[in-house]
Amino acid sequence: MTANSLNGAEAMVRMLDAHQVKHVFGLCGDTSLPFYDAMRGLDHGMTHVLTRDERSAAYMADGYARVTGRPGVCEGPSGGGATYILPGLIEASESSYAVLGITTDISVGTYGKYPLTEVDQEALMRPMTKWNTVIKQATHVPRMVRAAFRAMTTGRPGAAHLGLPYDIQYDAVDPEDIWADPMHQSYPAYRAAPAPGAVEAALDAILSAKSPVIVCGGGVVIAGAMAELDRLATRLDLPVVTSISGQGSLAETHPQSVGVVGSNGGTDETWEALVGADLVIFMGCRAGSTTTARWEAPKPGGRVVHFDSDPMVIGANYRAEVAVVADLKLALAAANAVLDRKGQGQGHATFGGAAAAEDIKRRKFAQFQTLANSNDAPIRPERVIATLQRVLPEDATVVSDPGTSCPYFSAYYQLPRAGRYFITNRAHGALGYAMSAALGAWYGRPESKIVALMGDGSFGFTCGELETVCRARANITYIVFSNSNFGWIKASQKDDKGARYHNVDFTRVDQAAVAAAYGVTSWKVEAPEDLEAVLRRAIAHDGPTLVDIITQPLEESNAPVRRWMG
Numbered sequence: 001m002t003a004n005s006l007n008g009a010e011a012m013v014r015m016l017d018a019h020q021v022k023h024v025f026g027l028c029g030d031t032s033l034p035f036y037d038a039m040r041g042l043d044h045g046m047t048h049v050l051t052r053d054e055r056s057a058a059y060m061a062d063g064y065a066r067v068t069g070r071p072g073v074c075e076g077p078s079g080g081g082a083t084y085i086l087p088g089l090i091e092a093s094e095s096s097y098a099v100l101g102i103t104t105d106i107s108v109g110t111y112g113k114y115p116l117t118e119v120d121q122e123a124l125m126r127p128m129t130k131w132n133t134v135i136k137q138a139t140h141v142p143r144m145v146r147a148a149f150r151a152m153t154t155g156r157p158g159a160a161h162l163g164l165p166y167d168i169q170y171d172a173v174d175p176e177d178i179w180a181d182p183m184h185q186s187y188p189a190y191r192a193a194p195a196p197g198a199v200e201a202a203l204d205a206i207l208s209a210k211s212p213v214i215v216c217g218g219g220v221v222i223a224g225a226m227a228e229l230d231r232l233a234t235r236l237d238l239p240v241v242t243s244i245s246g247q248g249s250l251a252e253t254h255p256q257s258v259g260v261v262g263s264n265g266g267t268d269e270t271w272e273a274l275v276g277a278d279l280v281i282f283m284g285c286r287a288g289s290t291t292t293a294r295w296e297a298p299k300p301g302g303r304v305v306h307f308d309s310d311p312m313v314i315g316a317n318y319r320a321e322v323a324v325v326a327d328l329k330l331a332l333a334a335a336n337a338v339l340d341r342k343g344q345g346q347g348h349a350t351f352g353g354a355a356a357a358e359d360i361k362r363r364k365f366a367q368f369q370t371l372a373n374s375n376d377a378p379i380r381p382e383r384v385i386a387t388l389q390r391v392l393p394e395d396a397t398v399v400s401d402p403g404t405s406c407p408y409f410s411a412y413y414q415l416p417r418a419g420r421y422f423i424t425n426r427a428h429g430a431l432g433y434a435m436s437a438a439l440g441a442w443y444g445r446p447e448s449k450i451v452a453l454m455g456d457g458s459f460g461f462t463c464g465e466l467e468t469v470c471r472a473r474a475n476i477t478y479i480v481f482s483n484s485n486f487g488w489i490k491a492s493q494k495d496d497k498g499a500r501y502h503n504v505d506f507t508r509v510d511q512a513a514v515a516a517a518y519g520v521t522s523w524k525v526e527a528p529e530d531l532e533a534v535l536r537r538a539i540a541h542d543g544p545t546l547v548d549i550i551t552q553p554l555e556e557s558n559a560p561v562r563r564w565m566g
Contacts, residue, residue: 008138009034009169010042011178012102012162015145017044018180021073023064023443025049025057029077031104031117034169049443049472052464054081056436058088059425059462061099063440066423067397067448069224070186071098071152072440078105079117082124082163087430090128093159094427095245096222098152098187100160101125105134107167121163130158138171142178149180153187156310157222188223188309191327199334202281202305202322206236209279209303212351214238215261215291218245218426219284219308219328226250226418228332229283235336235345238281239353241273243291244410245426246284252414255354259361262291263562265410269364271297271562273356279303280318284328287317290426293562307331368412371558375528378552381408381481381559387532388451388479389413391539396449398422399438402429403488404481404554405453411560421448432461435478439465442474449539450475456482456548459511466518469544477538478515478546484508487554494555495564511548522546 006014012035016024024046028036039048051057054076061072072092076085082103092099106115125132131151135144141164148160183189206212220229229249233240233256241261242249250257259270274280275297282304285291295317298304306313306320307328314323324331339345372386385408392398394416400406406424415421423441425433431454438452459480469476481487490504512522521541523534531549538545 004175005172006175006178007034007038007170008135008141008164008173009038011138011141011173012145012164013038013042013044014178015142015180016073017046018178019071019145019149020185021046021071023047023049024073024075025051025060025064025440026075027051027054027057027077027081029081029104031078031106031166032075034166035075035104035164049468051436051468053462054084055087055432056462056465056468058085058092058099058101059433059436060440060443062088062092062097062425063399063423063437064444065092065097065099066420067441068444071100071149073100073102075102075104077117078103078121079119082119082121086124086128087428089125089159089161091425091428091430091433093128093130095425096157096218098157098159100148100152100162101129102162102164104169105163105165108136108165109167121161125161128159129161132161134163135165135168138168138173141168141173146180146184149184153184153189157187188327191330192309193330194324194326194334198322198324198326199331200338202307202324203335203338205303205305205322206279206281211277212238212279212281213273213277214240214281214283215274215285216240216242216246216249216283217285217291218243220246220249221420223284223309223328225329225332228329228336230254230418231336232332233353235339237350237353239273239351239356241270243285243426244406244424247410247422248415248417248419249283251416251418253416256357258357259364260410263293264290265407265560266293266562267364267411267560269360273360274298279305282306282308284308286313292317365412376552377526377528378483378550379525379528379531380552381405381557382412383528383531384479384481384549384551385409385412387535391532391535392451393449396421396451397441397445398451398453399434399441400424400453401431401434401455401458402426403431403455403458404483404551405455405479407560409453431458434458435462436465438476438478439469439472439474442472442476446475449477451477451479451539453479454481455487456480456484456509456511457486457506460509463514466515466520466544470519474544475542476544478520478544480511480546480548481551482508482511482548483551483553485553490553491555491559491561491564512546515546520544520546522548524548524550526550
């Protein structure tokens, strides 16, 4: 190696810096020694966040990517590190967020010789990521990093993986090859415009309907198309429903916003908007099982117009009368431009969306308020959500695990702003996500109050990361819904198996005491009348806080989960 050359580990650091990466979340290991030494020794603009678990590192990178619109980066060592990082990569990939996982590896020279921690990383990661490779020569490092960022940020965003073998980290790399395309520093990059005539055909179909409805998935927020959607929905007076991932497509206080629809977080009232439509406009939505209540609505053969950046989504579940395959920001801007040319604005084509949304929300929240005002103990989850609505600042960012908290929050908390202010892992629904993703969100959006919601089952998965949170002095409030069981499964056993419960209950743990041992300022709340004052104190505190709330078990509740409400 010449005096002016870099080694492979240094080239990796330089390439991340060239892509303007600011945070790397990860955990050290034997095979990572050269990479860590390069991180320590080189002058760069990155902060390395040491985590306590590779799963957590990936979830932090995921949360960071969701709030910043920039790729999140996580790293871990060979063997167990590579297998532990998998859950976060597949969640990001299936949820369409750009996350890069870097796993160092055993030396190429020892492949097949049964060294400690040997695993075929490329085969392991292939089904979990949009793009992946194990680097075979140090000279490949720069272009493989560029390929990973290109894959993550273009088309439908997703996760990428780079394997970096130990011996490759010591071999020489030409510094002249250290460069990056600035377009790949954020996503979506290189947005694709709609085909000629596609938007016009979609509008013709929409305007021919009597009661159309827009169904937004996560693609609207990922594309940053909220303002364009707002203008289209308002000018045509269209009702807008969302999946859980689509929350934030409009502010949920917006006149056109109906709320979440489907089998999780939807209610009978919001479901009316979907089943009553004579044309459904899927907008950045894959029309999967949750949003459609296992394809209960729309009915097969119903009229569908589908906007999505991914052509593989079109026609996967419903035949599209018109498809617009394009970046949603560009597609919706084009739709508004067509209506501008035609002189069509608010009042020219009115579908009664605002009136329908107002009626649906009035009836939904009338029932909710009765439960939210309850003084029952254990505390009803509805009361927790209603209290959060009163005490959280408008720009709060809320992260939830997919268990007890998620359906209640999605159904009844009205997000006051458009954008990604609610985060949950809807693709694979692993417990233990919110604890770590909240820290990633805090690094990406430190000016926002970050609040993480979880059940006590989820708390047990990754509570060790409270040490990381305290070390970072992160201003995060954790709220634990404590009911001493894996509530979603127990409620499902009640509904599906005639209340034949088996092995879903565990010993009650004092989560507040556990958090306090890590250095988190904590409270335990059992009395409903104490809840609001404690939450206000926790949210106002400058530093990590946790509120352990003894809540009604999910199997005894009125959870907004369609199959439990029949």
